[in-house]
Amino acid sequence: MADGVPTWEEVARDHGRFLYNVAYRLAGNDSDAQDLVQEALLRVRKGLERYQPGSLEGWLARIVTNVFLDEVRRRRRRPADALPEDPDWVLPPAPAADQVFTGLSDDVPAALASLPDEFRSAVVLCDVADLPYEEIAESLGVPVGTVRSRIHRGRRLLRNALLSTGETA
Amino acid sequence: VNARPAPDDRLSAYLDGELDAAERADVDGYLAESPEWRAERDAVAYARDALRGLSVHEVPAGFWEGVLSPELTRARARRRSRLPRLVAAATAGVAVAAVVIASLVIPSPDSVTPRVPALSDSHAVRTSVSDEPVSQLAALSMITPYRR
Numbered sequence: 001m002a003d004g005v006p007t008w009e010e011v012a013r014d015h016g017r018f019l020y021n022v023a024y025r026l027a028g029n030d031s032d033a034q035d036l037v038q039e040a041l042l043r044v045r046k047g048l049e050r051y052q053p054g055s056l057e058g059w060l061a062r063i064v065t066n067v068f069l070d071e072v073r074r075r076r077r078r079p080a081d082a083l084p085e086d087p088d089w090v091l092p093p094a095p096a097a098d099q100v101f102t103g104l105s106d107d108v109p110a111a112l113a114s115l116p117d118e119f120r121s122a123v124v125l126c127d128v129a130d131l132p133y134e135e136i137a138e139s140l141g142v143p144v145g146t147v148r149s150r151i152h153r154g155r156r157l158l159r160n161a162l163l164s165t166g167e168t169a
Numbered sequence: 170v171n172a173r174p175a176p177d178d179r180l181s182a183y184l185d186g187e188l189d190a191a192e193r194a195d196v197d198g199y200l201a202e203s204p205e206w207r208a209e210r211d212a213v214a215y216a217r218d219a220l221r222g223l224s225v226h227e228v229p230a231g232f233w234e235g236v237l238s239p240e241l242t243r244a245r246a247r248r249r250s251r252l253p254r255l256v257a258a259a260t261a262g263v264a265v266a267a268v269v270i271a272s273l274v275i276p277s278p279d280s281v282t283p284r285v286p287a288l289s290d291s292h293a294v295r296t297s298v299s300d301e302p303v304s305q306l307a308a309l310s311m312i313t314p315y316r317r
Contacts, residue, residue: 012237017228024226034229038236108219126185127220133187148187152178155216162219 005053008045011060018129019060025124026068028113036071040064061129062139065121069140072117111161119154126151173199176209184214 006014019040024033040063051059112120118140125136133151137144176199182188183196199206 009237012233016233017225020228020232021225025223030229033226034232037232041236108223112220123216123220127217128223133182133185148178148182151185152181152213155181155213155220158219159212159216162216 005048005051006056008041008048011044011048011056012041015057015060018057019064022061022124022129023064023068025109025112025128026065026120028109032071036064036067039067039071043067055135057129058131058135061125061131062135065125065139069117069121107162107165108158111158111165114161115154115157119150119157122147122150123154123158173203173206176203176206180206180210181213181217184210184217 016037020033020037023036023040024030027033027036040060043063043066044060047063112123115123121140122136125131125139126133131139133144133147136151137147140147142150179188179192179196183193188196196206200210
């Protein structure tokens, strides 16, 4: 690594696991995640000369998210994935105080995959890649207020999906 | 009396430490007073914890060997770079052809040299031996020099 700028091989070797995990949470399956990672690494290779030393994993998360959103735009979103028009949909009852999430369920990835792409991108960048809102806004090309809204609504949708699959039952 | 707003996206920002001091104080106040705000906070915290509690999804065996193989990487890069280059070359070719055709078909305004006086002279000579009255008027054009 010279002047804080890693080589392409170092990126793949040292941060590949992180990159793949973000790609997998965005795509929801291994096949698409592998395509995302390969495309992201090509963009990383081209962009390394312009990389400013800083949060490398944040930079990688932004790249793979952009690859994902480009692919989504290319394929055209299915009607079922359209953003909800009504922001005030009914929130199911909150779980009881003793219903603490254990984080071990297979339902979470499925619930995450069921979110509309814009919401999934926002919550993955926040809760999987652990980026601050400002960086998420930059990645998605939207204002910070929009990021805040998408994360909140995405979490509500995720919780509803988990409840509907009996996560807390 | 300030009405308390309905729970909103400040709650997620609150959990993520993304609020400034004033907003945080507001949310603290709402949470202290309102079961509705507390229920919403618990709901989004539940989803947030679920996501953050996910284990890292491991890369399938053999994936990196394929990705990092120089041959595969070069092949993908070539495939990706070929199309833009072809498009650029085709665009440049069309532009050059258009310029060449335009230069052949469209005459330059500066290259036009009107020969009106000479034509007028010859026409006057021809009509001077004719009895046709209108044509004989052409001889008058010799009196007025041509100006652009």
